[in-house]
Amino acid sequence: MTHRRQFVLSAAALAVAATLPFAAHAADAAKVGFVYVSPIGDAGWTYQHDLGRKELEKTLGGRIETRYVENVAEGADAERVIREFAASGSKIVFATSFGYMNYVERVARQFPNVTFLHATGYKSAKNFAPYNARFYEGRYLNGVIAGKMTKSNVLGYVGAFPIPEVLQGINAFTLGARSVNPNVEVRVIWANSWYDPGKEREAAMTLISQGADMLTHHTDSTATVQAAEEKGVYAFGYHSDMSKYAPKSQLTATTHHWGEFYARTVDAVLGGTWKPEGVWGGMKDGMIRLAPLNPAIPADVQAMVKELQGRITAGSLHPFTGPVLDQAGKERLAAGAVMDDATLGRMDYFVQGVGSRLPTAK
Structure with a gap:
């Protein structure tokens, strides 16, 4: 199995797993998935989203377990990865590229109890909303x-x-x-x-x-x-x-800075207060x-x-x-x-x- 096909457990999840029985951790932590269009590397679009994922981990700690798949092309492969996240228990899935939009929409219909967030798009539904930065x-x-x-x-x-x-x-x-x-x-x-x-x-x-x-x-x-x-x-x-x-x-x-948005959004989903409203943040929000x-x-x-x-x-x-x-x-x-x-x-x-x-x- 190649690296891009692996679900990578977050450092926060591993840290909690070291102190708690794995079964207890798995039952308590909400799974959050991230789909990346390019390699993470050490600069660029995906790198910034991954920094946001790490900030999410730091903020919410043992309440969550994050996973990601990087370098996912905008096509049928993206739909498969998004569906795999939903089918394997992710409560929230962030799809971080424009070309994922229609695939997210399709999978969201099939998994009404999973919340899907899509970067830079414009479509939405009851469990699906876009987010963007100015x-x-x-x-x-x-x-x-x-x-x-x-x-x-x-x-x-x-x-x-x-x-x-x-x-x-x-x-x-x-x-x-x-x-x-x-x-x-x-x-x-x-x-x-x-x-x-x-x-x-x-x-x-x-x-x-x-x-x-x-x-x-x-x-x-x-x-x-x-x-x-x-x-x-x-x-x-x-x-x-x-x-x-x-x-x-x-x-x-x-x-671009996504961490505060990710933490706020996941916290709202877990707390039952999230609503499918588009977010477009700029300099005043700290996102640019x-x-x-x-x-x-x-x-x-x-x-x-x-x-x-x-x-x-x-x-x-x-x-x-x-x-x-x-x-x-x-x-x-x-x-x-x-x-x-x-x-x-x-x-x-x-x-x-x-x-x-x-x-x-x-």
Whole structure:
């Protein structure tokens, strides 16, 4: 049996098992399952979710036993793993990638007494709800830094798939950059994968060859920041702080923090108070943060970013405040209006300032 097919007992569960009879522990501890789309590693999307799982263990201790399966593709394999968790006694299952949504929905119908939570999706039912973080808040601030510091006015973005979550990030990054530098152009190359270090690196290198002196990515590996470090251009990490892979190049990173949400949600399910309500947390909730700012960022830019971050946290600044125009010049949001969550969730266009074109359906 390969490692990805193993159910891994949590450190908290093992610690309790060392002091209690196993049968008593198994009867008392609620099983919580996590499905991961990429390897855990030591940085990136899955790594941050696994940190959240460990924080959940620390908070709830012997009340729970967590298990995970990593590197599960978004397809029939995901449905099998999700179903295995439910069938083997998990009270709660967290499926941590967008492409798991329809499989979670299907399995949730078959196991009405199990609670399912799905990251970044939009569907829900009596025992099934989505959760997400406002990644675009950090992206906007990254864009401000990039707009202030670029010399070439070309910014590069490695994207996974053209879904609303990714488009929000690209557009927020562009709006932030153009708020301080209207001459900026953002170029996007799609990896067509959440995790493929080879494709991510190739895309980053291509963007650098096109003149990009600032890179960022919405993919799971550290390949983009490593390419930036190798070629001597700046970069912004994503999901987690990737500075150890790019100590000179990473200016900051948009980081995601799931632990408090996981602990609060599991506690509510165990206490019988959980309701199938979507959660979309941001900076004010502690779910989105910036990694430490690189000293290479000028002092005045650091001060500007901290001031803007304070306003986002306080709710007085929303990255998607009108006017917002798309590439064709069509007004998507009127001047002074703030984009609501439903509209954000349907985003299917690039804003002005993105030089690339969205893929067309074949």
